[in-house]
Amino acid sequence: MVQVILTEKPSVAKNIADALHITQRKDGYFEGKDYVITWAFGHLLQLYDAKDYDKKLARWRMDYFPFIPPSFQYKVKNNPRNKDKEDLGAKKQLKIIYQLIKRPDVDAVISACDYDREGQVIGDTIIYQLKTQKPVYRLLLNEWTQEEVVKGLGNVKPNTEMRPLLDAGISRQWADWVIGINLTSVATLKYQKGAGKALNIGRVLLPTLKIIYDRDEEIANFVPENYFKLVATFQTADEKQYEGIYTEGKEDKFKDKKTLETVKQLLEQQQLATITKKSVERKKEYPPYLFNLSSLQGYITSKYKGFSSDKVLKVAQSLYEKKYITYPRTASVVLEESLVDKAAKVLNKLKKGLPYEEEIVFAKKRRVFDNKKVESHSAIIPTYMMPSSLSRDEELIYQAIKNRFIMQFMPIAEYDETKMTTTIKDTSLEGHFLSKGKVQLAEGWKKVEKIESKDTILPLVSINDMVDIMNHSISSHVTKPKKQHTEKTLLKMMETCGKGHDNEESEKMMIAILSGFSIGTPATRAETIKKLKDVGYIAMQNKNLVCTELGRKLVETFPIKELFDLEFTGRLEKTLSDIEKGKYTKQEFLNVIFNFTSKAVDKIKKEQQVIINEVERNKKQNEVLGKCPLCGHGVIEGRKGYGCSNWKSGCKFVIWKNDKFLATMEKKPSKTMVKSLLKNGVVMVKGLTSKKGNKFNANMRYEKNPDNEFFSWKMEFNKH
Template sequence: MKLVIAEKPSVGNTIAKVIGANRTRGDGYTEGNGYIVSWCFGHLVTLAAPEDYDKRYGKPWKLSNLPILPEKFLWTVPESTAPQFEILKGLMQRPDVDELICATDAGREGECVFRYVYYQAGCTKPFSRLWISSMTDEAVREGFQHLRPGSDYDALYRSGLARNKADWIVGMNATQLFTVKYRSLLSVGRVQTPTLAMLVEREKKIQQFAAARYYTLELNCGKFRAESDKIAPLDVEAAAEKCGNTAVVKSVAKEQKNANPPRLYDLTSLQRDANKLYGYTAQQTLDCAQKLYENKLMTYPRTDSCYITDDMESTAAEMVRLTARAFKFGADYEAQNITPDIKRLINNDKVSDHHALLPTREIARYDFSRLPEDCWNVLSLVAIRLLLAVSPVNVSDTVTAVLECGGREFTARGKTTVQGGWKQLEATIKANLKGLVKDDDEESDEPSGVLPPLREGAEVPVKSVKQLEHKTTPPKRYTEDMLLSAMERAGSDSYSDDDDVEKKGLGTPATRAAIIETLVKRQYVERRGKQLIPTDKGIRVIDVVPEKVKSPAMTAEWESTLQKIARGEADDQQFLREMTEFTKQLINDNACETTRENNPFRFSRLPVVGKCPNCGKNVYEFQKSYSCEDSRGACGFFFMKEKFGKEITPTQAKRILEKGSSIVLKGFTAQDGSTYSGKLVLVDGKVRVEREK
């Protein structure tokens, strides 16, 4: 008898149906045809908490107990998952079970889900690995025909185990360290903190940005327009007056540009487009992709590859044909009589665990009306990308003309499409898609329109000269699309998408969505529309943690090492020794408590009612007053909660700070005991009562 362990019940039931193990249903498993199929619910076994090693490591936390560095890590089965763990343990111990099959998700974390249960249960029976990229019946059957030895994935397991231990070592120690140091619960993590640091750095650049005004001149030459470079405000009038009625063509350059079709999606690029086009969060897209995978409509979602292998060429060609027939937008593809370029999708060297995202054969017979709207949209994106990826190159002719007028150069650009190719198909398909959100950040420097024939030395009549006013703009706030890209590159712009060098990022495609959600959940980041904006609390966290904890580059190096461990190219024990030394040094450098005056978190439990009109810092609600966080320092701004017998509510205080006055309020008490109505008004940094006349 073989025991198959899946990652979740839905996957287990699918596998059981395919291999005929669904004849008898037990408690937490099914059985039949020589197989028992059971499942986990994600991680059933986790690393123990610090207090499980020694009660003194529990709350209240103390700096004197740090660092906490277990010689041997302990594991625990949470109460919520204990019943299923006991079921699996019992199945492993059944005398008729002589072999196990690991059928958890085919990736680093899925490997750990199985191994943690296997070792915690004390199992020593041999196991094989089911490694598939699709949940279709054909893929499952083929996977069972080509099971791999479990030992083939020992390095992958060591990588996952090292990641979990490293996160525990850094996270537990750093969180206790900075929580005690600043007397406020501060969650610090190996990946989440550098990610937050990128958001904070961008926000500070925006806050410190000062817009500068500049001008350009635009020549109206009838059939086209030409624009100058930047001109200082004081010089623009004189520059415009120098321009005459004609301009001379100094040069004309024509260039043919080829824009290759986009690559197939990996998870991160799918999440980016889903955010850009539909406003979906990274987690929402991952959840949809997982559902599509479990419903056999899409291949394994947690992939970091944008290519397929050469043995998939015929499968990919079949999927192009099926996709063109299964989706309405497939008619736009077929209308262009495209000969699909399947070879473009193939790169064996850039496929490691899983190939790029693809629809499956199931799309030919599935009732799409059963899908939720967001899952339908995600599946549509994957299908569209497949059709675009095999479409022809987009070819255009770009003409750049440089003219001279009034001693100054002006540039005019035009563009002619030679072959629409994939861009033409994309525009046609997107025009008919529903639910797309407006992309406020979408900008293009590409020329538009066609220039008339121009030759060098020719004079061109100038009908008018126009002064165009511009302002420099601050950096854009991160959207999830932009943040995912930054995480993939660890904040670096030093390489392009086409580089062959290994990209060292923050987290993995499988973990980045959860990192973003963690930052939002802990109120370090808030969503405003599509933007991700660090909160005051998030900014303060980054202000107080040392550079080594918030460095994206260092964390990216760690992730790169974990990938090397998975490939058998680095030693997991050496990596953990380095993480231990890093943590020891972090404790040594920061193990001292701050004074109350120097603690930026001393107001963290107080509600914020607004911004100080004097210095711009936060105003907090205290027991008897509303006070600036610097009310005892250089600023000094505060006002009492009670004014002439009238209590000022937080809502009223907020309005005073935002608009400079409250609404008309009743119940103020005069010196003679009479009452009157009036407004609370902000005057010269003081809150006064303005009596209603």
């Protein structure tokens, strides 16, 4: 008999087929002796739209809400380019999956979708929509290497054991639908004038916006204060100089400049000072923890230009599907103890040929392996598969993950921290001059990324040594507000609902992350930040995130304050985490959500009408960029692409602004490029990026496919 394996994406199906040496590919699946491997394209099914339950909901009116379906239903997902039509590719693939499951020689189904809430929902909605009586099993893997696939297929679980994970995924999906549909509709009707984009309201969207709003307000309301410091330069008997900051008690910042001017006058009458205290403390520096998704996104977005957290996730997902790293959507920064042997094997492969190879020594360390600190998935590490060719973006992220893993097994970095007190004797000074310095003794794990220590090194002195006072000066300073949020700091706030975000290495931080008390999940946070930008609530200023005027007005006007409250959102996310662990039921959670939504809608209805967003629809004359190659009408620029103005009559010609082929070479079509293409049939495109990150130029044509109505790009290179 045969088993059908359903994966989340074609690339994963190919990985499993390769692992099982199955080479026969058919339309929508791989055929082997014992297994048939087919795939989804992420979600093939989606929840009904409100209008699918009741046609009148196609038009929004206040008295239609709150609307909560008596039972939630699924349909083939919408075509992303035409939301009123089914996605024909998804419909075709669903039909293939169902035909395979129904085959008389098939006796079981194995869901091999990603091992998380979303993956469980994707697989189960497809499989159970068919109402099959055949047993369903679950393949749970953290990586797609051949070794793990073969081992995993020998240890599949009955899918019924995954019911709590499914309940958590369904609860999240239904809750976000109910809150989103109801509150977006009534908020748009109440607070927006003119038709256009809706005022998006979401369970995760609004508290994230509030974090940025609060920081903006803190900066705007910050009152700077002046303070002063007195720094003196001293010289030892062997003519080595060092600096000391005047300190009284523990305070070295003085609001009253006169205090320091008095000290300065006393100094001017002195030539000598004495070393009265000196302490040298040896300290250890441990490497930063292994990456989870949030810390990886924070590290990459703060270090490299052009990366958003959303882009980091996409690149990491690509590395995962290519079998080079383990599952990226994880909250854990340590590994399960069962992975000790696997980690040792991976390390052994990675360290070969490195200049510090001899210093890399595997050990089962509590800082790396700890079951108590793993939440569902272990931290992100490389697999034993060594990449052969990576794009520039993939290379940056793979190297970061690889280096962080190697660091754990390098010697600990060590340094001496010296503190020195210099006292001016025979004066009435209450304070003394404090100097601090460091000397790196062992570089250790810092060698991996060539981290240089910018240390202040103090001269070698002893207590009671006399030193010369060389000079002294008072400097003025101004207190500064906190910095605006970056994606790195925002992700950390979302990960812990603002708790323990100052020190990402602290035990408090680890406990906060593991509790599930957060805004969103590792998988959804990047998407939330991207959506806030897309809907116009926040904007980027260099690497900083700031509220737009619309975002500010929404926070200040929208009356459902619970949705801005980090505690409220954190509790909801914690409840979803508890459902996953079987500690809370799906129905209890949904009852809370439905009750909250109904009350929120009623409250908004009773609120005073305030316009926070006015949509102006200026009918502008669209510039004709050239003639359509299909029908001869003018091609004009739209919001999502450059298309034929005759589209209402059925002309399908369009060049999408997010064209996937051009995106692989880090390019988007411009108006100038489209004009030249339509005029000459070919356009020279400069600055394309190869998979290896090299820049090149090419002539591009956009030609109709002979067997369908779609167009494809053709690339030509000048021959010299």
